[in-house]
Amino acid sequence: MAPTTRTGTPDVVVRTTAGLFLVGGGAAVLLAVDVVRTGDPRGGMLLAVAVAAALTGTVLLVVHPHLPRRTLGALLLVGAAALGVGTALAPTPTLALASASLAMLLGVESTLFLRRRDAWVVVGFASAWQVVPLLVVHDLPVLVCASYVALWCGVAGVVGVLAQHASTAGIDALTGLPDRRAWDAALEQAIDRHERRGMPLSLVLLDLDHFKRVNDEHGHAVGDELLRGTADAWRGLDVPGMVLGRRGGDEFAVLLPGRSGEEAVALADRLCAAAPTAASCGVAEHVEGETAAEVLRRTDAALYAAKAAGRGRTVLSERQPPRLVDDLADALAARELRVELQPVVDLASGAVIGVEALARWDHPRLGRVPPADFVTAAEDGGLIDDLGATVLALACADGQLLEAAWGRRVLLGVNVSGRELVGQGYAQRVLRALDDAGWPATHLVLEVTESVVEGSGPAALRTLTTLREQGVRVAIDDFGTGFSSLSRLDELPADLIKLDRAFLTTLATSPRRRVLVRELLRLCEELEMFVVAEGVETAEQALLLQELGCRAAQGYRYAAAQPVAELARVPWGQLAPPSGSAPPPRA
Template identity: 35%
Template sequence: EWLTISAVSDESGQVTHYIGGFTDLSQQKQAEEHIQHLMYYDALTNLPNRTLFRDRFQQCMVRTRRSNDHTAFIHLDLDRFIKVNDTLGHAVGDQLLLQVGQRLSKNIRPMDFVARLGGDDFAIAVPALMTRAEVEVFLEKIIDVFAEPFCIAKREIFLVPSMGAVMYPDDASSYDELACYAETALQYAKRLGESYQFYNSSMNTDADERLNMESALRRALERDEFRLHYQPQVDVSTGDIIGVEALLRWDRCDEGMVMPGRFIPLLEDTGLIIPVGEWVLRRACQDLQTWLSEGGRPVPVAVNLSPRQFRNRDLVRMIDKVLEESGTDPRLLELEITESSVMDDPEFAMQTLQACHERGIRIAIDDFGTGYSSLSYLKRFPLDVLKIDRSFVADVPEDDDDAAIIDTIIAMAHRLNLRVIAEGVETAAQRDFLREHGCDWVQGYYFGRPMPLVDLLPCLQKRANRPARGGAVKLQ
């Protein structure tokens, strides 16, 4: 309580008496304490926040210097957590974060401490260590923590963490450097698809190169540096070209041709895949019109859709716009998607695929056999083509296991009225094996490397007078 005393005077100004009053400050005190708590603790999980973690870690650094041992700074985030939020709602997402915080807190030593940095990012301090091997044991333990599902509203949800680890004092001498390096290691782990990575100085070079490449990619569209090359898809029985796949290339002004494996993941990570993907579709349709006008066969052009593109709610609208503006028959467009793209959000995938199929667009599952490979989705979704991943083709006919897998995929696909195309065919023996086992179409260096449109045109023109069969479309 707060006591206030006021003097009461008469008409002459003499104090005659005093009045005291008590004010209940309990609510004000509670409010102040709550504000003070929020300055240092996360409102959702009640874990230390970034400010308190920094303060505690710096105290830990002092003790580490005195004891001549090591302290690990671990930055953890949850893979695909945004997808959970978007699909199940933020209320479920908040409950998940709360349970993650509780589970982490229960599985660390009394001397360790965990904080929520914001979003789905957590930090863990692990002091009193002597070797990196001890940190690896700890990281494996954290992975095990996520092995069991999280239960929210009678729903089981599995989460996968990614972690970056940095050691004090070996890797850095200040908190800010440690925090930066831990995040660098985390992002490195995510790019490699691994559960965790320890920081090393070479990652800084990689990070610099990544930033430079990202800046160059953002300018590449404006500078017209992207190119499309086309790889023929061939009827294995007749040798006719029944389609082509459009493959993105980057002719960087200061470096020359950049391999797709270096820049396509970066396009996906940064979201640049959306405008670049639209450019690919638009250019492929324009090129298709070019070869038709010059007497080429009316065969479909296959365009790859990345997971991020496929999740874009404006995808179908964008496709309609490109088809209309280019004057392209939808039957001459094939969209290639991966198994994981379909299974990320099956309900949305069904709506998107049905909309495309109703327009006459052909749908292919790319790299089949490397993802979910679930018969249920093959039956549920409106699909036309399965593409057998090149990893199964590489060692046939010598490898009996791969041969059996290919045989099974072909038989299964045909029972579901799907066509099968095998990727990565490089030898006559592979072609013969696939033909003997009933594969419909093939694609690979044996039949032609990816080539620019100017080199593709003669291949399509010299077969233009043959009767349309297989993948060719009869245009009215």
């Protein structure tokens, strides 16, 4: 990491040092002017020293470099020597004492920003530079000089104690890193500098993979040691300017001034390689005009995407078209989004047993926006809850139109974002929306991918469990593309499995694939999980699936997603499905 200080960032050190040089130089200029007015030749030398100190402060404010501790210590020693020269040149004891009093400023800064031992070296050196000319040049009593030294040391000691307390206020007690509040404050400052100077700025959020499992299986003491070890490993990397913090739990944050998103990805990979355990990373480059909350949302969405994609990887937040989030907000407010319904059919009879609602957005300028793009924009822009609520309401309304046209009930499938699942009060919002729409919870199927459930952690599992207790059914979508561990099938809070189209690509040509699908179907039946095969495109695939024991399918073989008005006119929608062709309602 970049050199840090006890109570602030390097920028704070520079501003404080510059301020003290300006204050000290300004005060010395006033003393020197008084000496010059008396005609004493030493006034010119004293004025030169004073002006040099003031100019040093001005240069520091203009150039604004990041000062390492050693450079800061050297500047303080130079300042002490300059004050010593000023004290020696003072024409009267009174002016000498006034000059010596300025040494207190050096003691204050040294105890604020230097290590305790280094701070007292500066205080001792500054005291010596003042006491010697007071005793030798101005022949002041020893007790007077001793009182000044006691005053300097007393003030420095008190400030040191205050600095110690202040420095721990924004520090995480476990890791010694800046905590959430301190890191967020550093982010606000960095954004301000980014916009004033035009320099790039990137953020990284990191989560330790399966950290909860470490705590559960090995205890919190082991988890705490893992967090400390991770912080120490990352702190040891030589990355100038990096601001590393812990935002809580197993989430760490990195601020990278002067680095683009691509450079931040490379650094995130270095951090992951140095960590004592696997980690997932989300990266975002700040875009001009973004607030701290907005860029953090994008970074958090990228982190979530990394975990949902299988963990142990880094995802860079892609910049959406500049107005896409704003346009999506406008479209949601104007109710411009719609849904299309794709049938799920009984393989034996061809009857529709349910539909999956798929969100659609026709942008007035961009045309049809892919769902992956506007869902990402919604997550980045904090609109995901609004988007999810809109799609659920539209799906329920279209489902009712379809049931009215067909004269019977159908299951309604709606896709759920992982960000929605972990949102506070999501289960209650869904149940309230169903009540408002008059759609029974027992005929709603929430579709989530296995990787979303895994990546969202315990919060998602609790939400799904709550909804299932109220009758809502849960489908694991795209099964076969995430972790897909058969040993975890009995742990997933699910009623349906939607078999990914990847299983069907070689079904007709691979005997081993057919064995795998047959055994998976048998296992799901034993676990009372209803299976729907996705992406069925040919009659051969449909026949093979039926022979293997699959009862339901979805895909272009039957129908593409279409508006409810078109689907309601399809004649085979009137055919009632046979008994057992749909998953039984939850008790």
